[in-house]
């Protein structure tokens with residue numbers, strides 16, 4: 068059966084990772100892979116995670132299945148984290164949460180639910196969006212279409228063009244939004260823009276599907292949930308894919324959840340029953356380890372405080388790097404304004420150079436980023452900031468490629 072298969076082209080990010088590993092130059096800088104790095108260039112296990120994990124291993128008495136909806140205590144903790152303690156949807160029992168293998172699993176689960184109910188729905192995604200949105204969402208059979216989002220001229224959101232495009236969508240179209248730390252651009256919606264968008268979605272009866280993969284890494288745990296909390300309070304239906312990969316550093320434990328807001332508790336129960344059935348048909352039961360760690364952190368006030376401090380430290384490091392890199396670039400490339408990097412949020416920004424210049428950065432200067440010039444700010448360090456700025460200056464002043 069498989070003898071006629073031809074190899075597909077691997078994801079370019081995997082090729083970039085392999086090229087970086089194989090590069091023997093000690094000056095090499097990895098700005099490609101989307102994981103947080105500390106000032107030693109490592110992606111550490113968070114202290115709160117380590118302690119919750121030790122406690123879990125000491126007390127765990129079984130490895131039996133958790134059930135297709137996952138760990139209810141984790142699901143409740145995630146509801147509190149994302150929506151806050153007193154959110155109206157929680158008080159009126161209109162929210163349901165199903166654990167999923169990472170934010171990716173949650174995105175796919177949401178897409179499968181939409182396809183089951185409305186197979187002709189189109190999911191509108193920002194231009195650009197995270198590269199994996201396309202295979203994850205269209206793999207369910209749904210069609211994807213773009214809406215304008217990033218404005219390369221300002222490094223911000225083209226909000227007027229975005230709302231003009233969304234205002235033309237048919238009722239029940241699905242709009243995928245990044246809760247914070249937009250990947251790949253770092254350009255986020257302001258609270259005022261979220262409020263304006265809310266009125267538009269209400270008026271046009273559009274369904275928001277919010278991707279929340281970086282809560283806490285933009286403006287803060289509360290501020291990064293602003294749009295999600297507002298939409299959930301004001302709209303009859305919202306989907307939200309939550310990832311614990313970045314803010315808990317649980318990447319390989321595949322920890323996430325899909326949250327569904329419905330108009331009534333009965334509708335929420337029905338949606339939940341479908342989600343459980345869909346999950347059962349894809350992965351059957353989600354992995355437990357990461358979810359049990361997250362629950363352990365939330366169940367212990369000391370661990371929770373320590374985790375919040377660690378998230379704040381990650382956020383502050385990224386913000387500090389954003390300001391530092393702008394300073395270095397201003398010094399070494401005065402002909403170009405990179406100030407937008409400091410106004411953006413989260414791990415990513417586009418440097419705004421051509422694919423040829425990206426190649427030159429890689430081949431001549433050992434600085435690795437994806438061809439669209441997306442760079443992971445957390446990959447920078449005090450030791451390589453100046454080197455990076457000088458390399459960028461060299462590439463900008465060499466003949467166009």
Ligand SMILES: Cc1ncc(COP(=O)(O)O)c(C=O)c1O
Nearest residue numbers: 169170171197250278280310312
């Ligand atoms: C925008 C966005 N959504 C979702 C995810 C899902 O992450 P995971 O499946 O690792 O939890 C990521 C991870 O990089 C992301 O950047």
